[in-house]
Amino acid sequence: MTHAHLTPKVSTVEAIKYLRALVGESFVLTGALDLKTWGTDWTKVYEPKPLCIVLPQNTAEVSKIMAYCHENELAVTPSGGRTGLCAGAVASEGEVVMSLSRMCKILDVDSTGLTITTEAGVTTQALQEAAKYIGLFFPLDLASKGSCHIGGNIATNAGGVKLIKYGGTREQVLGLEVVLANGDILDMNVGLRKNNSGYDLKHLFIGSEGTLGIVTKAVLRLMPKPRNLQLAIMAVDVFEKIPKILTECSLAAVSVTAFEFFTQVAHKIVLARLPGARTPFAASSPFYVLLEIEQPGSEPEMETLLEKLFDQGLISDATIAANSTQFKEFWGLRENITESLAAHGQVRKNDISLAIDQLDPFVKELEKLLTKMSSSATNGPASDAMELVLFGHIGDGNLHINYVSPKERNPKEFQVAARTIEEQIFKLLTKFKGSISAEHGIGLTKKKDLHFTRTAQEVSWMRQTKRLWDPKGILNPGKIFDV
Numbered sequence: 428m429t430h431a432h433l434t435p436k437v438s439t440v441e442a443i444k445y446l447r448a449l450v451g452e453s454f455v456l457t458g459a460l461d462l463k464t465w466g467t468d469w470t471k472v473y474e475p476k477p478l479c480i481v482l483p484q485n486t487a488e489v490s491k492i493m494a495y496c497h498e499n500e501l502a503v504t505p506s507g508g509r510t511g512l513c514a515g516a517v518a519s520e521g522e523v524v525m526s527l528s529r530m531c532k533i534l535d536v537d538s539t540g541l542t543i544t545t546e547a548g549v550t551t552q553a554l555q556e557a558a559k560y561i562g563l564f565f566p567l568d569l570a571s572k573g574s575c576h577i578g579g580n581i582a583t584n585a586g587g588v589k590l591i592k593y594g595g596t597r598e599q600v601l602g603l604e605v606v607l608a609n610g611d612i613l614d615m616n617v618g619l620r621k622n623n624s625g626y627d628l629k630h631l632f633i634g635s636e637g638t639l640g641i642v643t644k645a646v647l648r649l650m651p652k653p654r655n656l657q658l659a660i661m662a663v664d665v666f667e668k669i670p671k672i673l674t675e676c677s678l679a680a681v682s683v684t685a686f687e688f689f690t691q692v693a694h695k696i697v698l699a700r701l702p703g704a705r706t707p708f709a710a711s712s713p714f715y716v717l718l719e720i721e722q723p724g725s726e727p728e729m730e731t732l733l734e735k736l737f738d739q740g741l742i743s744d745a746t747i748a749a750n751s752t753q754f755k756e757f758w759g760l761r762e763n764i765t766e767s768l769a770a771h772g773q774v775r776k777n778d779i780s781l782a783i784d785q786l787d788p789f790v791k792e793l794e795k796l797l798t799k800m801s802s803s804a805t806n807g808p809a810s811d812a813m814e815l816v817l818f819g820h821i822g823d824g825n826l827h828i829n830y831v832s833p834k835e836r837n838p839k840e841f842q843v844a845a846r847t848i849e850e851q852i853f854k855l856l857t858k859f860k861g862s863i864s865a866e867h868g869i870g871l872t873k874k875k876d877l878h879f880t881r882t883a884q885e886v887s888w889m890r891q892t893k894r895l896w897d898p899k900g901i902l903n904p905g906k907i908f909d910v
């Protein structure tokens with residue numbers, strides 16, 4: 428089995444024999460459990476059916492594997508920490524899964540130039556720790572940081588919880604080494620801060636979801652660590668106040684390092700599913716905002732800001748984390764939403780984005796749409812119930828809409844029901860000029876929806892770009908769009 432446009436020139440047995448001779452017997456996996464585990468990501472919707480899993484240990488091996496697969500028309504799916512949320516790392520059509528897990532060395536940390544040079548299989552958390560070890564800071568931060576790889580972050584252009592202050596993955600990348608479909612190694616900028624000599628090709632690969640090349644190394648920005656972070660959770664009664672709170676933060680000139688939100692439903696599910704989780708509030712509220720600021724001076728900026736927000740009627744309650752334990756607890760209430768939802772039921776995910784001033788009008792129309800849809804739906808059994816759970820990086824205009832049904836519900840029926848609502852929401856989103864993906868990417872799950880956000884002309888240029896870099900179409904075929 429393979430992709431229709433490819434005609435493999437070697438049998439599976441021959442391919443595995445060649446790859447084993449190249450990287451070593453134990454670094455080509457073919458056992459049923461290995462294929463199942465490594466052939467998928469967090470989505471678990473598509474059935475994994477890879478040809479094999481290959482684990483190279485350096486760029487030279489990646490290059491030889493690609494040259495062989497190119498020559499023999501074998502599809503390759505690059506694989507990082509497999510925490511992706513749109514089936515980008517899924518191999519369901521006989522692909523060779525190329526995992527960068529063994530390429531996990533941090534190569535250099537430069538505290539003068541403020542850069543870190545790393546292989547692609549290093550986890551985001553390991554980069555954070557390496558920076559911290561020498562008194563610096565690597566700002567990319569997401570709840571999956573212990574598992575996801577920097578190669579995967581770059582391939583998805585991951586966003587995370589600190590984008591509001593430091594930018595996303597793209598903003599951290601100074602240089603990249605990429606292995607192309609034909610095995611050529613492309614070295615793009617050793618890490619210069621400034622380099623205006625022609626096209627900056629590395630940006631093509633950031634967010635390309637493994638369809639244009641295999642990221643093998645990166646040079647990333649480091650920065651001085653933030654001083655005296657303060658964290659508060661605020662209770663908010665209506666959504667329209669949330670963008671107003673954000674405006675007040677800007678007007679007060681506080682340095683916002685995170686501005687996250689979640690609904691009452693999201694909060695309840697975390698409290699029910701996360702062992703030891705506690706709410707800081709006596710009464711529940713429809714919305715919560717987690718605000719982190721840097722407070723380098725002696726002024727109690729957070730207290731002053733919260734008082735102002737109370738006086739203006741924008742928040743109904745608030746608590747500031749009093750110590751490092753509470754700091755972690757408060758962050759835990761936000762960062763554990765994804766895992767708590769997964770434990771709670773079947774989940775389908777959206778990660779839409781809108782201009783900040785469009786958030787409130789969009790949510791108002793969304794509420795109307797959902798009321799209309801639920802009144803036209805027939806009353807089914809409780810196991811068919813569908814909850815919409817909203818949370819996300821609201822300070823970046825990024826709203827995560829999750830469709831959640833009980834685990835007992837028939838999975839196919841659940842997907843159909845969630846899709847019906849999702850399509851309506853995407854149509855609404857077009858009206859507000861939003862995007863169907865703020866940070867997770869397109870992968871397989873959203874490729875039929877690309878047209879909601881990108882014009883036919885844009886997709887045509889994407890196709891031409893793909894054909895130029897990967898003329899045989901062996902790199903992660905079928906992801907983002909069909910060529």
Ligand code: FAD
Pocket residue numbers: 468469504505506507508509510511512514515516527547568569570571574575576577578579580581582583584585586587588636637638640641642643765766866867870903906
């Ligand atoms: P994988 O899932 O293995 O792969 C993702 C894509 O990248 C695939 O298309 C794959 O083919 C490609 N790829 C992987 N490695 C390479 C490489 N070396 N070269 C070329 N292509 C490659 N995402 C956010 O943006 N923000 C969040 O806040 C966030 N929070 C999360 C929280 C949880 C609990 C979970 C489970 C996921 C979260 N994610 C978030 C999604 C996910 O963690 C990110 O998309 C992450 O960047 C994926 O990295 P990975 O190494 O796991 O990649």
Ligand code: MLT
Pocket residue numbers: 570762764765776778819820827
């Ligand atoms: C998050 O913000 O927590 C992540 O993007 C994961 C998710 O959307 O579930």
Ligand code: ZN
Pocket residue numbers: 587819820827866
């Ligand atoms: Zn997110």
